[in-house]
Structures are given as C-alpha cells and as structure tokens.
Amino acid sequence: ARTGIPEAILAEGKDPAAVADIFANYLERDEQLIATRVTDAIVDALGELMPELHYFPDARIVATQMPEPAESRHTVMVISAGALDRRVAEETAVTCQLLRNPVDRVFDVGVAGLTRFATELDRFDKAGIIIVCAGMDGALPSVVGGLAVQPVIAVPTSVGYGASFGGVAPLLTMLNSCSPGTAVMNIDNGFGAAVLATKMNQLACRTA
Amino acid sequence: ARTGIPEAILAEGKDPAAVADIFANYLERDEQLIATRVTDAIVDALGELMPELHYFPDARIVATQMPEPAESRHTVMVISAGALDRRVAEETAVTCQLLRNPVDRVFDVGVAGLTRFATELDRFDKAGIIIVCAGMDGALPSVVGGLAVQPVIAVPTSVGYGASFGGVAPLLTMLNSCSPGTAVMNIDNGFGAAVLATKMNQLACRTA
Amino acid sequence: ARTGIPEAILAEGKDPAAVADIFANYLERDEQLIATRVTDAIVDALGELMPELHYFPDARIVATQMPEPAESRHTVMVISAGALDRRVAEETAVTCQLLRNPVDRVFDVGVAGLTRFATELDRFDKAGIIIVCAGMDGALPSVVGGLAVQPVIAVPTSVGYGASFGGVAPLLTMLNSCSPGTAVMNIDNGFGAAVLATKMNQLACRTA
Amino acid sequence: ARTGIPEAILAEGKDPAAVADIFANYLERDEQLIATRVTDAIVDALGELMPELHYFPDARIVATQMPEPAESRHTVMVISAGALDRRVAEETAVTCQLLRNPVDRVFDVGVAGLTRFATELDRFDKAGIIIVCAGMDGALPSVVGGLAVQPVIAVPTSVGYGASFGGVAPLLTMLNSCSPGTAVMNIDNGFGAAVLATKMNQLACRTA
Amino acid sequence: ARTGIPEAILAEGKDPAAVADIFANYLERDEQLIATRVTDAIVDALGELMPELHYFPDARIVATQMPEPAESRHTVMVISAGALDRRVAEETAVTCQLLRNPVDRVFDVGVAGLTRFATELDRFDKAGIIIVCAGMDGALPSVVGGLAVQPVIAVPTSVGYGASFGGVAPLLTMLNSCSPGTAVMNIDNGFGAAVLATKMNQLACRTA
Amino acid sequence: ARTGIPEAILAEGKDPAAVADIFANYLERDEQLIATRVTDAIVDALGELMPELHYFPDARIVATQMPEPAESRHTVMVISAGALDRRVAEETAVTCQLLRNPVDRVFDVGVAGLTRFATELDRFDKAGIIIVCAGMDGALPSVVGGLAVQPVIAVPTSVGYGASFGGVAPLLTMLNSCSPGTAVMNIDNGFGAAVLATKMNQLACRTA
Amino acid sequence: ARTGIPEAILAEGKDPAAVADIFANYLERDEQLIATRVTDAIVDALGELMPELHYFPDARIVATQMPEPAESRHTVMVISAGALDRRVAEETAVTCQLLRNPVDRVFDVGVAGLTRFATELDRFDKAGIIIVCAGMDGALPSVVGGLAVQPVIAVPTSVGYGASFGGVAPLLTMLNSCSPGTAVMNIDNGFGAAVLATKMNQLACRTA
Amino acid sequence: ARTGIPEAILAEGKDPAAVADIFANYLERDEQLIATRVTDAIVDALGELMPELHYFPDARIVATQMPEPAESRHTVMVISAGALDRRVAEETAVTCQLLRNPVDRVFDVGVAGLTRFATELDRFDKAGIIIVCAGMDGALPSVVGGLAVQPVIAVPTSVGYGASFGGVAPLLTMLNSCSPGTAVMNIDNGFGAAVLATKMNQLACRTA
C-alpha cells in the first residue's frame, strides 16, 4: 500500500474459509500477509497452508513470511507490566519482527516492583523506541516516560476487573500521562503500536 | 460524635452568616470546629471572629482550635505530585494537624521525576502513614505503594484537562492500583484522607 | 517484598500448569503464596499439591500456609450486606486470616434490616478495623461509618443488576459516603481490603 | 388538565416578561399557577403582581394561590439528609402544600447521625407518605425504606463534588436501593416528588 | 417485616439447594415467600415442593401462597410496550397479585401504535394505579402520564440493542419524563414496581 | 460547494472581526452566506453590514440573502415539544427557509398534551417532511413517527436538567425510537436537520 | 400501517414457534411480513413455511414476499467500510429491496483506501440516496457526505474492539460529522436506515 | 532533564507571580523554559520580562528562547481541520519550533472538503512527520493516515458541541482509526504531540 506497511487483517469474526483463501492468494504471489487475532477455527482452516505459514500461538498471529530485521533499524523494546499483559505484548513484539524491526522483550516489569526495572536501565538505553503494554492502573508508561529519551508508545490492555472497565482505566491513565509526548493506542492494540514504531524506524532511515 | 472526630462542615455553598453563627457557637463552647472549602465571602463573614479563629488560606480551612499533635501518634507523610495538586495536599495536611497528627509535607514529587523521589526514601521510611495527592495520570500512589510498608491513602485531584474528566482518570488509576491495599478517596477529598489517617493513628494507640 | 505482604497472585486467566509450577516452587521454599480467584481448572491442576495446600472454596483462595494470628493484632470485623455479597466477604475474611489477623464475620446485615445490626453493636465495638462488603446501593458502609470509631474499609461488589452497572453504583455511593474517612477499594476487591487492614494492624504494632 | 394537577412552569431559562404575562393571565382567571426555579430576574419581573402572588424564596417558587390542605389527605413527611439538600427539600415541601397536602418537615437527618433519626420514629409513623431528599451517597432512603410501611419517594440532589457527578451517585444509589419499592425521581426534582405524593393522596380519597 | 411486605428473595445466582431449604422452611411455617428470577436449576431443586408451591414460568416467580386480592384495593393496570417487554410485565403483574392487588394486563401497546391505546381509554380510567414497562425509547410512560389522573410507575426494561445500553436509554427517558410525578424503578425491576403499587394501595385503605 | 448547500459557518467562538470580513466578502460576491449561533459581539461587529444582512434574533442566525421557497418543494413542518425547545426549533425553521423550503411551525406540542396534537393531524398530513425538536424525555418523535407517512427528523435539545445530561437523554430516546426510520441529529443541531430536509426536497425534484 | 411501511418484527429473543405462527398468518393473508435478526432456531422453526418464504442468510432476514422495485424510485446506494460491516450492510440492502427500492451495493470502501472510492464516483453520482455502514472510527460518512449532493444516512456498526465500545465510537463520529445533514441511526440498525430511505423515495413520488 | 526535552510548565491555574519568578530564574541561567496556556493575567505578570521573552498569542505560549531548527531534522507538518481547531494547531506548531523542528502549517483542511487536500499532496510528501488536529468527528487523521508513509500523530480538540462531549467524540474516532499506527494524544494536547514529534526527529538523528 501507499503507506509502506504490508497488508494485515484482523481475523477474529471472519469466516475461516475466507481467511484461508486470502492466505492462499498471498502465498502464491509471494507477498507478506499478516493475520492478527486468529482463532482456533481459523488456525484449523489454515492447516494445509501451515507448513508454509508462520504461526505464533502466544501472539495469535499468522504470517506468510518471517523476514530478517531491516538494516540500520533501531531496536524496539517491548515492555509488559503484569503477567496477563504478555498476550498483548507478544502481539506487539511479533508484529514488530514481521515489520522488520529488531526487538528486545522485557516482560513482567510492574510499577509495584521498580527495583527490577532499575537494574535494566542499561539495556533500556540501548533501545531506540519503547513500547509499554499495561493494564489495571496503566502507570508503567508514565514511569518509563519520565526516564526515557526515546519515543514511548503506550498500549492499554483489557487486563483487570471492576473499575478497570475493560481497559478504560489504563487508557485514561496513558492519555493523561505526566510524561509528555506519550503516544497512546486503542485498548489491546499491540498491532498498531508496532506499525507506529516501524514508521518511526523508517523515518530514521530517510534523509531529511 | 460517637466516631471520635470533631465536627466539620463543608462550607462551600452555605450561607456565610449561617456559617459565622455556627462558629460563634463553637467558640463559646470552646470546642473544635473545622470548616473546609471556605470561600472569600465566608472568610469575610468570619472577620470579627478571626482573631480567635485559625485560618489556613492555602488549605481553604478555618478552625476554632489549633491543637498540638497527640502523644505517640505516627507521622503522616503528605505527598503531592504536580504543582497544582498542592491545594488538595494542603487541605489534607492542615486537617491532619487539626486532628492532632504530626505531619511531614513532600510536595511536587512527580512520577516523571522519580530521581528526587529516590533521594527522599529515608524520610519516607520514618513516616507511619502515607497520603498521596495526584491528578492527571494519578500514577504516583502506585509507585509509592510498591515501595511502602505503610498504609497508603490515595487522593485523586481534579487537576488536568481533557480526558482527565475532572479527576475521573486518576480516580480509576488509584482504584486499579497494582500496589494492593491502596485506600482510595473521592476526588479532591483531602479532608477524608486526613480523617482516615487519624483513625489509623488512634487504632495504633489502642490495645488490641 | 519490601512492603511486608507475602506474594499473591490473581489466578483467573492464567495457565493452570504455570500456576501449579509457582506453587510447587513456594512449597519447596516453604514460603507463603496466596492465589485468589482460582478457577476449577486451576484447582484441578493443583490437585497433586493439594494435600499440602490450603484451599478455601467459598473464598476461591489457595495458599501454601495457614498461619496463626500474629500477636497483639486487632480483630478485623468483616461485614457483608446481602446474601450474594458473601463471596467477596469470604475472599476478604480468608485473606485477613492468611495475613495473620484475627477475624470476626458478620454476614447478611442489610441496611434494610438495621434492627439486627443494632443488636450486634457490642461485638462491633470490640473490633479494631471494620471492612464492609456491599453491592446494589452500597449504603451499609455509610451507616456503619456513622457509628464507628474504627477505620472503615468499604468494598463495593458487582452484586446487582440494571443500573448497578456491575458495581459502579455501590462504588460511587462509597466514594461519596457522608461518613468521612471511608477507605474505598476497587469493585469486588476483598483481597485489597485485607491488605490494607493488615497494614493498619502492623502500624499499630510499631512504635511511633 | 386531565391529570388533575394544576398548571406548573419551570421558570429558569424563560423570559421574565413572558413569565409575568402568564401570571397576570392566571391571576385574572383566578386559577392556580405554580412557577418553580424562579430566578431573581423573574422575581423582579413579577414585582407588581407580587402583592397578590405567594413567593417562597427558599423553595424558589411563586404561586397564584396558597390553598388549605384538602380534607382526609395523609401527611407527607419531607426528610432531607445534609444541610445543602434543604433547597430541594423546600421545593418539595412547598409544592406539596400548594397541591393541598399536609406537610411535616424533618431536615438534616443524615445517615451518619442515625441516633437523631431513631428519636423521630414516632412522628415518622404518623406520616402517610415519605419523601427523602439526599445528595452525596444518597443512602438515607434505603435506611428509611427499610423501616417504613409507607410509600417512600427518593429525590437525589446535585449536592456533592467529585465522583458524585452532579447527582448521579445518589441517583444510582436510589435506583439500586435494597429497600424494595422506592420511587425514584430525576436529580433535584422535588416538584415531581410532590406531584407523585399528591396523586397517591388523591387515590386514597377515591373508592376502589 | 416492619414494612408490611412479605419476604422475597432474588433467586438468580443463589445456590438451588439453599433456596429449596428456605422454601421448605416457609411452607412449614405457612407463610408467604416469593422468589423472583428463578432459574431452571432452581425450579428443578424445588421440584419436590412444587405440588405445594405456585410457579409462574413467564414471570419466573415461585411463591408459597397465591392469595385472593385484599378488600377495597384499587386495580393495578400493568401496561407493556413491545413484545419482549412482556417478561418484565409478567414479573410485575404476578407480584402485584401475590401482594394481594387486583390486576389488569394491557400488553403490546406501543407508542408507535397509539390508536389501539386510544380504544382502551375506558378500561384505563377504571384503574387506580398504572405501571408501564417499556424498553427501547421508553416513551410510553410519558404518553400514559400525560393522560392519567392515577399515579404512574415506570419500569425501564433491558429490551433493545446498540444505544439502548441495556436499558439505560429508557431509564433516562423515564427520569426526564415530561409527565411530572412519574415514579421510576431500576431497569427490569418489575418486582419493585409491584411493591410500590401495593404500598399505595395499602395507604388508600388507611385513614388519614 | 459540490454538495449543493450554500456556505455556512458556526459563528460561536470565532473572532467577530473575522466573521465580519467573511460577510463583507460574500455580500460583494452577492452569494448566500449563513452564520448560525451568532453572539451579541458578532452581531455588533456586523453592525455596519446589517442593513444589507438578514438577522433572525430568536434563531441566532445572520444571512446575506433571504430567498423565496424553491418551486415544487414540499412543506417542512417544524414541531417543538416544550417552551425552551423553541430556540432550536427557530434555528431549524429559519435555516429551512434560507435553504428555500416552505416551512410550517407547530410549537409547544408536548407529549404530555397529545390532545392538541390530535387536532393538528390535518395540517400534519399536508407536510412533506417533519422535523421534531425535543429535550427532556425526547419522546415526541416516537409519537409523531408512529403516525407519519413522511420522513421524520429528530433533533434532541439540551433542554432539561439532572439526568438529561445536556441532551443525552433525548438523544438516546431518539436513537432507540420504536418508530423505525427516524433520522437523528446531534444535540441542538437544528441546522443539520434543515440541511437534511433540504436534500430530501431536492431529491424529490430530481428524476430517478 | 398508517406509516406505509409493511409490518416488521425483530425476531431475536422471540419464541421460534410464536414467530412461525405470525408468518403462517401473513402468508395466508398474502401480506408482506419482514423478520430481521432471525436466529438459527427461528429459521428451523420456519422450515415448513420456507418454500414459500424468502430467506436471506447474510442479512439474517426472512420475508413473505420479494417485490419488484416500485416505479420511479431512486437507487439507494449501500456502502460499507470494513469487511465485518457487511452484515449490517446486507440487512440494509435486503430491507431496501423488500421495501421496493432499487439498490446498488458498494462494499469494503474503507476510509484508509480512498483511491478505490475515487474510481467509483460516477456510479456514486447515479444514486439518489446513500447509506453508509461503518464501525471502528465511523469516518466514512463524513468523507462521503463532503462530496454528496444526495441525502446521506449513516449506520454505526458494533464492529471494533476496545475503545469502540460496541459501536459508541462510530455513533459519536457520525453525530458530530462535519458534513452537515447526515442522518444517524442506532448502532447496527440497517433496518431503520432502509425505512428512512424508503420514506425519502416515497416523498419523491408525491406532488408537493 | 534526562528525557532531552526542555522544562515546560502548564501555566493555567498557577499564580502569575510564581510563574514570573520561574521565568526570571531561567532567563538568568540562560536556559529554555516554555509556558503553555498562559492566561492574560500571567502575560501581564511577565510584562517586565517581556522584552526578553518570546510571546505567541495565538498559541498562548511564552518561552525564554526561540531557537533555529536543529540540523538534519525532518519537517513536521501540522494540519488542522476546522477554523476553531487553529488554537490547538498553533500550540502544536509553536512548540515544535521551540523544540527545534522545521514546521509546515496546513490549516482548515476539513474532511468535508477533500479536494483542497488532494491539491496539497506534494507538499505532504515532503514532510517527515504529520500532526493532525481535529475536533467534531475527528475523521481527518484517518484520511491522512490512509495515504501517509509518515508517522501520524492525532490531536483531538474540544471543538464541537452536544455529543462531541468536549472532545471525547474525536478522541474515540482517533483511537479507533482504521489507519493503523495512529499515535493519539489527550484532548487539546498540542504540546504533547510536539514533544513526540521531536523525539521521533531526535531518533532519526541517532545511529541505530
């Protein structure tokens, strides 16, 4: 597409046979196609194509190609807060890789345990772009953003209960982050965060 | 009252003359009366009683008595996040003092500048109870609570704009805090936080 | 942890095998581990460890250790309003016990039947801390708080239908309680209430 | 009108001169006209008609006639919770009188001070219909309704701040009241409560 | 109870065996017990008591006794708007009967077909109290209330989709009804409407 | 413009001098320009152009031209519910006229007084398109739509208080209208309703 | 009916046997009956009538008659944005046909791919009325409306996740469309959009 | 600060004298200080420092320094949709300049007038980063994002009325944008958008 991002489909809710048809088509043309939020029924329907496809069960992603990172791209660090935020963090990390970015995963770094966070500061400085996935209070991007020279992308997750309202609580936290310049995504939208990081990385490879 | 907390009135919206009458009454009986959210009109109406009253303009509080801290009470540390959160923090701190607690103020400790926070850890360990007032993302109580052995009381403030929705954003953050056991108050309710801290301190002075 | 509260996990949504691994680990180290909101699948996965574990089906809690109450702790009274609020009240009460507090349960004390409440006033005065779990109108903590010298912790429950909005109605009632100083928790967060009560009790055992 | 309730206008927002014209018209026809929420500008515009009109400043009501209570009507008890709820309670009480009901006012009976409430139980039993006006937590109608054989009408008020959301908190409390059969009105709608009480009283005077 | 209304339980969510125990108890004492929102599992558990119990499947209600209407009670007319509102209307009508009121059902009278409504005006005038159950736009109580000398009780239902938000749309319509004095209930709360109507009818039988 | 609707500006919030400049420009080019929601400051700034401009104070509209109705257009009937809905109804009616539609105003036809409505049925049948402006419960479009062969456009107004939430209550009522096919506009958007009616009328003048 | 639209029922939630009875009745009378949102259970219950009925599985609609387009009606163009919006678009298109309008389907024209849209402009100009079904951001009607001389009807769909809140996001987008005169329907209400388009088309066939 | 962004204060709500003190301090140290949302009172208080300060009235910004764009930075294109969105767009553009980015302003490019937009495509391709400020329907970022290879930052504005809910409508549109990777900011937060763009530009100048 004009936007430079390969075709991607949100598979959930779609007819498994129709999804399989699109994949057959892209395989034949030898082009990248990414499907996020694949259900078991869809994975079953893709069964025969599977040997040729790349399937990432934790991320719930299927793709036609698994490319190498592009040259001179900055590392995208993907941070998750709680154990249950890993699903969104995996969707983010795998999409980053499929869009040809080097990725560094730092999972389970809760606000409530900042000591571990402190010990990772070095690794943190090596990243070019930081994506933080967090549910419940959504406070982690504020803490990261207060220390980061890098662009920070915040992904609220639907992890939580009661007054988290399916991700509204961390979404509002992130929109009101006292770390200015935090880029906010829709709830559970790890895919979008990866696209934005990729566009930042592509910009870094263009001459102004 | 049966609850052991002196009478308090929320002055805003009340008739200044009526408020002055109540104060005259309590002065005469030599009892503690606290008025929060006093407006200029009310302060004017209290003018003649003023030499005998205690007026705290930053906290918008007037009281008949300014007592010494009660014996063997723990220090209540009152922390505020942003510059504009000071108003609520002052309401909190002054009420704590009027209810006979020793108070330690630590203002302007934003999540976005945790380095300063780190340098205060010592002072922090000396407190018995911690109250955190924060608007915008309301993330500070999660950070404090992740490090604190003390009970933490969180007061969301209406500081912010747009999607902070008059304090709803920090309120939800605090209710969903990943630091378990955070006590949450109504938006801007510094008074309530001070009452709760006082009840905790009174408990500490009773024999189980 | 630095906060003095033993490790606890919210089990719901987690992989049963992974939860079982963590439990095996804590059993081996002979340390306290608490899992709340355990599902049937998780209880099944914990089956072989079960003889060594403590399982509280009404509270949906599993723990590695069942300790005695710590010395000189105040009794935590756990009050529930309606019959369906018992689940949250049991999560609260069992967590209080696991965190070493003496507990007194007073269940089914609805606002609509205050006569029963009146007859319990004596028992009520013996408590050091009061936790009230209520859904629907969430009015009970206001009534209790109006009579209590003790700190009151209010837990809104998702019990109700229609305009209770999954617990929002009692949550707002409690945040706006006309009994000042009520500590409010997230909807159905009995665990958090128990942690806060424990921190209050620990404070009572420290010297100011 | 077909409904048996005299004409009433909500004056706020209307042109003072236009309101004055309607009043002149009703005075001439010697019929009852009630205007609620009259502003100072409207009271000024009604100035010349004033000697003939009945003006209730606390209730913000003007009427052409002040009738005697109708025969064999039950007393309507109007209860208010906090000091600031009096405005709505006065709108309620005055409208009840203008619609020919005997009225008993019991103001400032907060949930937080139920002892006073207990001492009024006798007077309470003499009422035929009970209207409760309450802001903040809106818990009072639940308490009253748990004890009352009479129909209870609940009027949430916009008194409060923060998470009271202009009266939403007490409105939800009342809709979810655990005292079944509570009739709920719009926020600050004392007028509507009085109309409903009047229709109940009229029913009591009809033969089934 | 002090309120004169027989004991009633909301059965949904409760343990079937526990519900059966309570019923056995009330049958033995020969007292009225009403269970609303009974599920199939509960009906099964009540199976052995069933010959003695009264079961109303459309209303999802079980009761120990089916009394005659009390003397000199006014007829309660129960109106429903759309076909799917019948469930709530039946809960309302059956509860009215169990609480000893004569009942007249007028179902499927939509605002969109007022002609039918016009032909029922006579029957309508014979009623003493009117209850209107409506989902979607919830407009019917406004139309009925504009014509009715009787007290009108409005029950919003969760019937609808999209922006009806599970009954919020008709709830707001009813709270803002331009027919003053409309008594509003919680969403789907037919039981509460019947209790209120009963209290009105009992009042009509007392001497002022 | 491509859409066939003359240029229109929403004047509120704009710099009066800038608005005057645009008007001078359109006058010079002898083209239609419509400004809605003009404030007093803007009317003052337009003062010198005023003799040439058309000013409709009740509608808060200024225009460069006041055209005759176009040939073979259907009459647009503009109905308003309450007295305070007239402002929006006037914005609607005047815009309809400026966009060259014949207009019939039927104001103050509340749901609560349908008898008057019944007497206007004849006039009603002569209209080609019906626009209904209503606040509070917003029930009138459902009633009109249940009787109308014509397209019905519903405009919720911000008239009301409390749980009308600035027009949200009538907006939801209209979106959930049980009269299918009701076209809904934004709150207070009389201008949009007039544009839609004009497009319908223009369609009627084209050959299919 | 007086409104000129044939009887239609929303089948979802209704008893399959009851729905079958109504269909038998309409078949016998040889009249049009439309059922939307038919479930599998209802389709099964209609099995025996099926040879005579018209069933549109993608639209989830069953009807007794499939009429020809009425004479001199304008074509209704039904546009859908994303792949998942097709369900609502099919309900819209089939209802349009059943109500005797010529229909042109233009599906999968996302805002994010406006180039395809541009190539359809010719076809677009031939339509008399445009209906746009869109979920997620709901931006397509604004784009279409900015180019269209025709009336535009916007149907928000519940397609999306997270902060789309079941269709609230596109609903608000459409209500605030900067293309004035956009007619907005309830979420997923393709049926209503078709009724409105039909009324517009009928108007075009009447003489003013 | 560690984050590489110069100190900035949100001036609104702060004491003018205090703001002036901070400015004097930064002038003395010859460091950059940016104040956004300066009120008239604050501008007055800064009066004496003004000759040395840079004041941007349309952007409501004051700064101590006006630097040249940094070398090899990409141009940030700032697009606004409607006339009233200019204020936020100016805050964005001026902050971008103060943070040393070359800026290209493209204002008043509404979705409803995409023809103008098409003619700017060339200029558009020269930009490195695109920021879109839009109120009402907030649809413009979706359209821009569908065509852009660049990172797109979306700023919802509070421009609009009724169901725009102070910027909630465009905020939700942007969070749900069907153009993947759109970075969303808080309502009216032009400052944050500029910080994010600056961090992207800084990244482009670092070696991966």
Ligand SMILES: Nc1ncnc2c1ncn2[C@@H]1O[C@H](COP(=O)(O)O)[C@@H](O)[C@H]1O
């Ligand atoms: N700033 C405050 N926020 C919340 N509650 C307060 C505040 N100040 C006083 N109160 C409480 O508000 C109640 C006073 O209500 P009233 O009787 O209407 O004056 C008392 O219960 C006080 O303890």
Ligand SMILES: Nc1ncnc2c1ncn2[C@@H]1O[C@H](COP(=O)(O)O)[C@@H](O)[C@H]1O
């Ligand atoms: N009262 C109104 N409500 C909604 N839209 C309006 C109103 N008056 C003018 N408009 C539209 O608002 C837009 C004006 O936006 P602007 O270019 O910012 O002046 C134009 O598309 C008008 O058609």
Ligand SMILES: Nc1ncnc2c1ncn2[C@@H]1O[C@H](COP(=O)(O)O)[C@@H](O)[C@H]1O
């Ligand atoms: N999909 C639909 N969405 C909205 N309304 C519908 C739909 N299908 C049928 N209706 C309308 O819903 C009403 C049917 O209600 P009922 O009488 O309860 O079956 C009729 O007014 C129909 O015109």
Ligand SMILES: Nc1ncnc2c1ncn2[C@@H]1O[C@H](COP(=O)(O)O)[C@@H](O)[C@H]1O
């Ligand atoms: N217009 C603005 N919107 C959002 N944040 C801002 C704005 N202007 C300054 N800030 C940030 O707000 C914070 C200032 O908070 P304070 O310390 O209370 O002055 C700093 O983090 C700034 O970077």
Ligand SMILES: [Mg+2]
């Ligand atoms: Mg696609």
Ligand SMILES: [Mg+2]
């Ligand atoms: Mg008081």
Ligand SMILES: [Mg+2]
């Ligand atoms: Mg943990």
Ligand SMILES: [Mg+2]
């Ligand atoms: Mg009137």
Ligand SMILES: [Mg+2]
């Ligand atoms: Mg009970």
Ligand SMILES: [Mg+2]
């Ligand atoms: Mg314009």
Ligand SMILES: [Mg+2]
């Ligand atoms: Mg029907």
Ligand SMILES: [Mg+2]
């Ligand atoms: Mg600062």
